[in-house]
Amino acid sequence: DQQVKQNSPSLSVQEGRISILNCDYTNSMFDYFLWYKKYPAEGPTFLISISSIKDKNEDGRFTVFLNKSAKHLSLHIVPSQPGDSAVYFCAASESNFNKFYFGSGTKLNVKP
Amino acid sequence: ETGVTQSPTHLIKTRGQQVTLRCSSQSGHNTVSWYQQALGQGPQFIFQYYREEENGRGNFPPRFSGLQFPNYSSELNVNALELDDSALYLCASSLVAGAETQYFGPGTRLLVL
Numbered sequence: 001d002q003q004v005k006q007n008s009p010s011l012s013v014q015e016g017r018i019s020i021l022n023c024d025y026t027n028s029m030f031d032y033f034l035w036y037k038k039y040p041a042e043g044p045t046f047l048i049s050i051s052s053i054k055d056k057n058e059d060g061r062f063t064v065f066l067n068k069s070a071k072h073l074s075l076h077i078v079p080s081q082p083g084d085s086a087v088y089f090c091a092a093s094e095s096n097f098n099k100f101y102f103g104s105g106t107k108l109n110v111k112p
Numbered sequence: 113e114t115g116v117t118q119s120p121t122h123l124i125k126t127r128g129q130q131v132t133l134r135c136s137s138q139s140g141h142n143t144v145s146w147y148q149q150a151l152g153q154g155p156q157f158i159f160q161y162y163r164e165e166e167n168g169r170g171n172f173p174p175r176f177s178g179l180q181f182p183n184y185s186s187e188l189n190v191n192a193l194e195l196d197d198s199a200l201y202l203c204a205s206s207l208v209a210g211a212e213t214q215y216f217g218p219g220t221r222l223l224v225l
Binding site: 099 | 116129145147152153154156157160162167168170202204208212213215216217218219
Protein backbone atom coordinates (compact mmCIF):
# COMPACT_ATOMS: atom_id res chain seq x y z
CA ASP A 1 0.00 0.00 0.00
CA GLN A 2 1.92 2.98 -1.33
CA GLN A 3 0.82 6.02 0.68
CA VAL A 4 3.31 8.35 -1.01
CA LYS A 5 3.72 8.22 -4.78
CA GLN A 6 6.10 9.80 -7.21
CA ASN A 7 4.76 8.94 -10.64
CA SER A 8 7.66 10.29 -12.68
CA PRO A 9 10.70 8.04 -12.38
CA SER A 10 12.88 10.52 -14.25
CA LEU A 11 13.06 14.14 -15.35
CA SER A 12 15.51 15.89 -17.62
CA VAL A 13 15.88 19.69 -17.74
CA GLN A 14 18.31 22.20 -19.16
CA GLU A 15 20.64 24.08 -16.85
CA GLY A 16 19.11 27.39 -15.79
CA ARG A 17 15.53 26.24 -16.31
CA ILE A 18 12.98 25.24 -13.69
CA SER A 19 12.74 21.67 -12.40
CA ILE A 20 9.37 20.60 -11.01
CA LEU A 21 9.15 17.33 -9.14
CA ASN A 22 5.76 16.04 -8.09
CA CYS A 23 4.48 13.86 -5.27
CA ASP A 24 1.03 12.60 -4.31
CA TYR A 25 -0.15 11.09 -1.04
CA THR A 26 -3.25 9.28 0.13
CA ASN A 27 -3.20 9.58 3.93
CA SER A 28 -5.03 12.69 5.15
CA MET A 29 -3.38 12.26 8.58
CA PHE A 30 0.02 13.25 7.22
CA ASP A 31 1.14 16.45 8.89
CA TYR A 32 4.65 16.92 7.65
CA PHE A 33 6.27 16.54 4.27
CA LEU A 34 9.92 16.44 3.35
CA TRP A 35 12.12 16.25 0.29
CA TYR A 36 15.39 14.35 0.32
CA LYS A 37 18.13 14.30 -2.27
CA LYS A 38 20.26 11.23 -2.88
CA TYR A 39 23.53 10.89 -4.73
CA PRO A 40 24.88 7.44 -5.69
CA ALA A 41 26.61 5.57 -2.85
CA GLU A 42 25.35 8.08 -0.28
CA GLY A 43 22.37 8.15 2.03
CA PRO A 44 19.49 10.56 1.40
CA THR A 45 20.14 14.14 2.53
CA PHE A 46 17.39 16.37 3.86
CA LEU A 47 16.58 19.21 1.49
CA ILE A 48 13.43 21.05 2.53
CA SER A 49 10.22 20.42 4.43
CA ILE A 50 6.74 21.82 4.90
CA SER A 51 4.10 21.35 7.55
CA SER A 52 0.44 20.93 6.74
CA ILE A 53 -0.41 24.37 8.12
CA LYS A 54 1.50 26.01 5.28
CA ASP A 55 1.10 25.88 1.52
CA LYS A 56 4.57 27.08 0.57
CA ASN A 57 8.08 26.98 1.96
CA GLU A 58 11.11 28.49 0.28
CA ASP A 59 14.84 27.97 0.83
CA GLY A 60 17.09 29.59 -1.71
CA ARG A 61 16.57 27.95 -5.09
CA PHE A 62 14.21 25.35 -3.61
CA THR A 63 10.49 25.86 -3.01
CA VAL A 64 7.99 23.28 -1.88
CA PHE A 65 4.28 23.76 -2.53
CA LEU A 66 1.57 21.83 -0.72
CA ASN A 67 -2.01 21.42 -1.96
CA LYS A 68 -3.82 19.61 0.84
CA SER A 69 -7.16 19.35 -0.93
CA ALA A 70 -5.48 17.59 -3.84
CA LYS A 71 -3.07 15.68 -1.56
CA HIS A 72 -0.26 16.86 -3.76
CA LEU A 73 3.09 18.50 -3.21
CA SER A 74 5.76 19.68 -5.56
CA LEU A 75 9.38 20.75 -5.38
CA HIS A 76 10.53 23.59 -7.62
CA ILE A 77 14.21 24.16 -8.28
CA VAL A 78 15.03 27.49 -9.92
CA PRO A 79 17.45 27.84 -11.59
CA SER A 80 18.46 24.21 -12.02
CA GLN A 81 22.17 23.43 -11.90
CA PRO A 82 24.09 20.32 -13.05
CA GLY A 83 24.97 19.62 -9.39
CA ASP A 84 21.26 19.17 -8.71
CA SER A 85 21.35 15.94 -10.72
CA ALA A 86 20.34 13.26 -8.19
CA VAL A 87 17.40 11.14 -7.10
CA TYR A 88 14.78 13.12 -5.17
CA PHE A 89 12.49 11.43 -2.67
CA CYS A 90 9.43 12.95 -1.06
CA ALA A 91 8.45 11.67 2.34
CA ALA A 92 5.55 12.19 4.72
CA SER A 93 4.85 11.70 8.39
CA GLU A 94 2.05 12.06 10.87
CA SER A 95 2.62 14.52 13.72
CA ASN A 96 4.33 11.96 15.97
CA PHE A 97 7.25 11.61 13.51
CA ASN A 98 7.84 8.00 14.49
CA LYS A 99 7.22 6.67 10.99
CA PHE A 100 8.14 8.18 7.65
CA TYR A 101 6.71 7.09 4.31
CA PHE A 102 8.81 7.62 1.21
CA GLY A 103 7.94 7.79 -2.46
CA SER A 104 9.86 5.77 -5.02
CA GLY A 105 11.96 8.72 -6.14
CA THR A 106 12.46 10.83 -9.26
CA LYS A 107 15.85 10.88 -10.95
CA LEU A 108 16.62 14.43 -12.04
CA ASN A 109 19.17 15.06 -14.76
CA VAL A 110 20.19 18.67 -15.31
CA LYS A 111 21.97 19.05 -18.64
CA PRO A 112 24.71 21.68 -19.00
CA GLU B 113 30.67 16.07 14.87
CA THR B 114 30.78 12.80 12.90
CA GLY B 115 27.98 11.74 10.60
CA VAL B 116 26.00 8.53 10.56
CA THR B 117 28.11 5.50 9.66
CA GLN B 118 27.07 1.95 8.76
CA SER B 119 28.92 -1.33 8.53
CA PRO B 120 29.56 -3.36 6.54
CA THR B 121 29.13 -1.55 3.23
CA HIS B 122 28.35 -4.76 1.34
CA LEU B 123 27.36 -8.24 2.44
CA ILE B 124 26.48 -11.52 0.73
CA LYS B 125 24.46 -14.16 2.56
CA THR B 126 22.57 -17.30 1.59
CA ARG B 127 18.90 -17.99 2.12
CA GLY B 128 18.07 -19.10 5.66
CA GLN B 129 21.08 -17.41 7.26
CA GLN B 130 20.99 -14.64 9.82
CA VAL B 131 22.58 -11.19 9.42
CA THR B 132 23.44 -8.28 11.72
CA LEU B 133 23.89 -4.79 10.33
CA ARG B 134 25.36 -1.99 12.39
CA CYS B 135 24.84 1.75 12.58
CA SER B 136 26.57 4.48 14.52
CA SER B 137 24.38 7.54 14.98
CA GLN B 138 25.50 11.12 15.22
CA SER B 139 26.65 11.98 18.71
CA GLY B 140 23.74 13.04 20.89
CA HIS B 141 21.07 11.56 18.63
CA ASN B 142 18.90 9.29 20.76
CA THR B 143 16.56 8.15 17.99
CA VAL B 144 17.42 5.80 15.15
CA SER B 145 15.24 4.48 12.34
CA TRP B 146 15.97 1.65 9.92
CA TYR B 147 14.78 1.46 6.33
CA GLN B 148 14.88 -1.13 3.56
CA GLN B 149 15.32 0.19 0.04
CA ALA B 150 14.75 -2.34 -2.74
CA LEU B 151 16.11 -1.61 -6.19
CA GLY B 152 14.09 1.14 -7.90
CA GLN B 153 12.01 1.81 -4.80
CA GLY B 154 12.02 4.37 -2.04
CA PRO B 155 13.09 3.57 1.52
CA GLN B 156 10.51 1.48 3.41
CA PHE B 157 10.30 2.10 7.16
CA ILE B 158 11.22 -0.97 9.25
CA PHE B 159 11.23 0.42 12.80
CA GLN B 160 12.39 3.24 15.03
CA TYR B 161 14.19 3.07 18.36
CA TYR B 162 14.15 5.82 20.98
CA ARG B 163 16.25 5.50 24.13
CA GLU B 164 16.75 1.78 23.49
CA GLU B 165 13.05 0.99 23.13
CA GLU B 166 11.12 0.31 19.91
CA ASN B 167 9.05 3.42 19.19
CA GLY B 168 7.29 2.53 15.94
CA ARG B 169 7.25 -0.31 13.42
CA GLY B 170 6.41 -0.70 9.77
CA ASN B 171 4.96 -3.72 7.97
CA PHE B 172 7.89 -6.05 8.46
CA PRO B 173 7.74 -9.53 10.03
CA PRO B 174 9.17 -10.29 13.48
CA ARG B 175 12.30 -11.85 11.96
CA PHE B 176 13.41 -8.22 11.54
CA SER B 177 14.52 -7.06 14.96
CA GLY B 178 16.69 -4.32 16.35
CA LEU B 179 18.73 -3.13 19.26
CA GLN B 180 19.85 0.34 20.29
CA PHE B 181 22.73 0.91 22.69
CA PRO B 182 23.53 3.81 25.04
CA ASN B 183 26.59 4.75 22.98
CA TYR B 184 24.41 5.87 20.02
CA SER B 185 25.02 2.66 18.08
CA SER B 186 22.32 0.28 16.91
CA GLU B 187 21.83 -3.03 15.12
CA LEU B 188 19.36 -4.46 12.66
CA ASN B 189 19.07 -8.25 12.83
CA VAL B 190 17.34 -10.31 10.18
CA ASN B 191 16.75 -14.03 10.74
CA ALA B 192 15.88 -16.71 8.20
CA LEU B 193 16.96 -14.59 5.25
CA GLU B 194 14.86 -14.72 2.11
CA LEU B 195 15.82 -13.78 -1.44
CA ASP B 196 13.51 -10.72 -1.26
CA ASP B 197 15.55 -9.36 1.66
CA SER B 198 18.19 -8.33 -0.88
CA ALA B 199 18.21 -4.55 -0.64
CA LEU B 200 20.02 -1.47 0.61
CA TYR B 201 19.50 -1.04 4.35
CA LEU B 202 19.64 2.52 5.62
CA CYS B 203 19.74 3.81 9.15
CA ALA B 204 18.84 7.37 10.04
CA SER B 205 19.34 9.18 13.31
CA SER B 206 17.61 12.21 14.74
CA LEU B 207 18.25 14.38 17.74
CA VAL B 208 15.09 13.40 19.56
CA ALA B 209 12.01 11.29 18.93
CA GLY B 210 9.57 13.51 17.12
CA ALA B 211 12.25 15.40 15.26
CA GLU B 212 11.30 15.94 11.68
CA THR B 213 14.81 15.83 10.27
CA GLN B 214 16.70 12.56 10.01
CA TYR B 215 20.33 12.11 9.06
CA PHE B 216 20.97 9.05 6.93
CA GLY B 217 23.98 6.82 6.71
CA PRO B 218 25.29 5.55 3.35
CA GLY B 219 23.63 2.16 3.78
CA THR B 220 24.59 -1.52 3.72
CA ARG B 221 23.97 -3.40 0.49
CA LEU B 222 22.77 -6.93 1.31
CA LEU B 223 22.57 -9.65 -1.31
CA VAL B 224 20.83 -12.91 -0.43
CA LEU B 225 21.61 -15.86 -2.73
